[in-house]
Amino acid sequence: xxxxxxxxxxxxxxxxxxxxxxxxxxxxxxxxxxxxxxxxxxxxxxxxxxxxxxxxxxxxxxxxxxxxxxxxxxxxxxxxxxxxxxxxxxxxxxxxxxxxxxxxxxxxxxxxxxxxxxxxxxxxxxxxxxxxxxxxxxxxxxxxxxxxxxxxxxxxxxxxxxxxxxxxxxxxxxxxxxxxxxxxxxxxxxxxxxxxxxxxxxxxxxxxxxxxxxxxxxxxxxxxxxxxxxxxxxxxxxxxxxxxxxxxxxxxxxxxxxxxxxxxxxxxxxxxxx
Amino acid sequence: xxxxxxxxxxxxxxxxxxxxxxxxxxxxxxxxxxxxxxxxxxxxxxxxxxxxxxxxxxxxxxxxxxxxxxxxxxxxxxxxxxxxxxxxxxxxxxxxxxxxxxxxxxxxxxxxxxxxxxxxxxxxxxxxxxxxxxxxxxxxxxxxxxxxxxxxxxxxxxxxxxxxxxxxxxxxxxxxxxxxxxxxxxxxxxxxxxxxxxxxxxxxxxxxxxxxxxxxxxxxxxxxxxxxxxxxxxxxxxxxxxxxxxxxxxxxxxxxxxxxxxxxxxxxxxxxxx
Numbered sequence: 001x002x003x004x005x006x007x008x009x010x011x012x013x014x015x016x017x018x019x020x021x022x023x024x025x026x027x028x029x030x031x032x033x034x035x036x037x038x039x040x041x042x043x044x045x046x047x048x049x050x051x052x053x054x055x056x057x058x059x060x061x062x063x064x065x066x067x068x069x070x071x072x073x074x075x076x077x078x079x080x081x082x083x084x085x086x087x088x089x090x091x092x093x094x095x096x097x098x099x100x101x102x103x104x105x106x107x108x109x110x111x112x113x114x115x116x117x118x119x120x121x122x123x124x125x126x127x128x129x130x131x132x133x134x135x136x137x138x139x140x141x142x143x144x145x146x147x148x149x150x151x152x153x154x155x156x157x158x159x160x161x162x163x164x165x166x167x168x169x170x171x172x173x174x175x176x177x178x179x180x181x182x183x184x185x186x187x188x189x190x191x192x193x194x195x196x197x198x199x200x201x202x203x204x205x206x207x208x209x210x211x212x213x214x215x216x217x218x219x220x221x222x223x224x225x226x227x228x229x230x231x232x233x234x235x236x237x238x239x240x241x242x243x244x245x246x247x248x249x250x251x252x253x254x255x256x257x258x259x260x261x262x263x264x265x266x267x268x269x270x271x272x273x274x
Numbered sequence: 275x276x277x278x279x280x281x282x283x284x285x286x287x288x289x290x291x292x293x294x295x296x297x298x299x300x301x302x303x304x305x306x307x308x309x310x311x312x313x314x315x316x317x318x319x320x321x322x323x324x325x326x327x328x329x330x331x332x333x334x335x336x337x338x339x340x341x342x343x344x345x346x347x348x349x350x351x352x353x354x355x356x357x358x359x360x361x362x363x364x365x366x367x368x369x370x371x372x373x374x375x376x377x378x379x380x381x382x383x384x385x386x387x388x389x390x391x392x393x394x395x396x397x398x399x400x401x402x403x404x405x406x407x408x409x410x411x412x413x414x415x416x417x418x419x420x421x422x423x424x425x426x427x428x429x430x431x432x433x434x435x436x437x438x439x440x441x442x443x444x445x446x447x448x449x450x451x452x453x454x455x456x457x458x459x460x461x462x463x464x465x466x467x468x469x470x471x472x473x474x475x476x477x478x479x480x481x482x483x484x485x486x487x488x489x490x491x492x493x494x495x496x497x498x499x500x501x502x503x504x505x506x507x508x509x510x511x512x513x514x515x516x517x518x519x520x521x522x523x524x525x526x527x528x529x530x531x532x533x534x535x536x537x538x539x540x541x542x543x544x545x546x547x548x
Contacts, residue, residue, distance in 0.1 A: 023311060
């Protein structure tokens with residue numbers, strides 16, 4: 001009576017909250033959940049999937065590492081049901097629970113424009129992860145709607161506070177007129193690192209640089225400058241994935257893919273300028 | 275080639291960082307790590323331990339739920355090596371990696387006294403968890419050293435931001451002269467919840483109430499009022515536990531228990547009063 005759950009990085013509160021949701025539903029139905037972290041590594045992801053299979057897990061939940069999902073075809077051949085978490089998947093035919101990340105990017109970009117930003121930057125990556133591409137493209141679309149605003153992409157290899165601090169250090173060293181005045185950080189952990197570093201260098205948030213994060217983690221509201229963020233229903237995503245897996249196991253309940261719309265939560269880091 | 279790791283709550287950054295350390299060492303040596311969350315439940319903990327055993331994990335790492343460890347005697351009879359994480363264990367004979375939590379409590383209490391607090395409160399629990407007792411008792415010892423200071427214990431069932439907010443709401447409603455002026459929160463997540471709620475009610479930190487947290491998580495420094503905290507070498511704890519497990523599996527490397535001393539990291543939330 002076990003579910004195997006492979007996530008990208010459990011130190012990211014997004015994934016730990018999703019995990020919590022999966023565990024709630026599993027527990028309510030008598031299942032235990034074992035978790036493996038792939039840390040953006042296809043080899044690690046494959047390792048955990050094979051491990052879950054060998055250990056005869058009753059079902060598998062997978063937040064896939066970036067790129068094409070063709071690599072998962074072998075899993076389609078197996079009887080073990082699989083649910084993709086935080087990734088929509090039409091071609092390969094797995095059930096999935098996902099969020100409209102393009103819409104999230106659009107909300108973030110439009111908000112930065114509304115508060116008067118002229119030089120917008122998206123910070124995030126890598127772009128073989130569809131969520132990253134969609135957030136970037138949504139933001140780019142918002143900028144396109146508003147003619148004449150500049151848009152820059154700062155690509156990162158991964159998303160964590162340390163990467164945010166490194167990029168913050170670099171942005172702070174630019175002359176103010178060459179620095180973005182509105183940043184859309186691809187997640188909150190990255191955004192909080194950026195925030196810390198900019199403030200340490202005397203760059204004011206939101207006066208000099210406004211910041212929007214993504215995920216609306218618990219710490220976003222408690223940040224030194226409370227962080228505006230795009231919220232996703234994280235625990236609910238985990239619960240929905242758990243229910244979708246149970247439906248495949250028992251034949252009871254909805255087998256429909258679930259897709260959520262994100263929300264904008266406005267806080268101090270994007271207070272409108274005078 | 276698998277380690278099973280049972281932790282209390284992966285949504286707590288302390289455990290996710292420890293997990294990261296375990297995974298690093300496992301990965302360097304060709305092992306995968308599967309993680310189970312016990313959420314303070316002895317039944318869940320037992321469930322994961324039996325699961326790891328049944329699935330023939332090569333080794334088990336366990337951050338035990340509170341109380342006596344006699345319940346783990348059956349594990350001693352098995353060939354699978356076990357390392358206790360964040361818990362010292364002389365009687366039952368498991369190898370362990372731990373931190374001196376009494377010393378952590380002492381550091382926190384002495385610091386609050388030094389900055390001029392007169393009514394000190396420890397917020398945390400439950401007290402069947404030895405770390406909670408030790409942090410409380412260390413703080414109580416510091417108060418005893420300084421005659422005449424009052425000491426109060428606010429016991430909680432668990433440690434998370436929501437519990438912190440609920441207790442913050444209650445403390446904020448007290449008249450200032452009956453409210454603690456120095457709080458030692460048993461971990462940072464709880465402390466950040468307290469901080470958020472006190473500020474929302476107009477209670478100033480540190481002017482009205484100083485706060486010390488525990489764990490020095492990444493978000494402590496990025497908090498709305500940067501949080502003073504007791505730091506533990508979290509990732510190193512995970513790495514040491516991984517090495518201790520490998521030593522038992524291979525006969526190579528130190529088989530000695532590891533015990534760390536915590537440190538005080540001073541930030542804005544305990545700035546000395548005028």
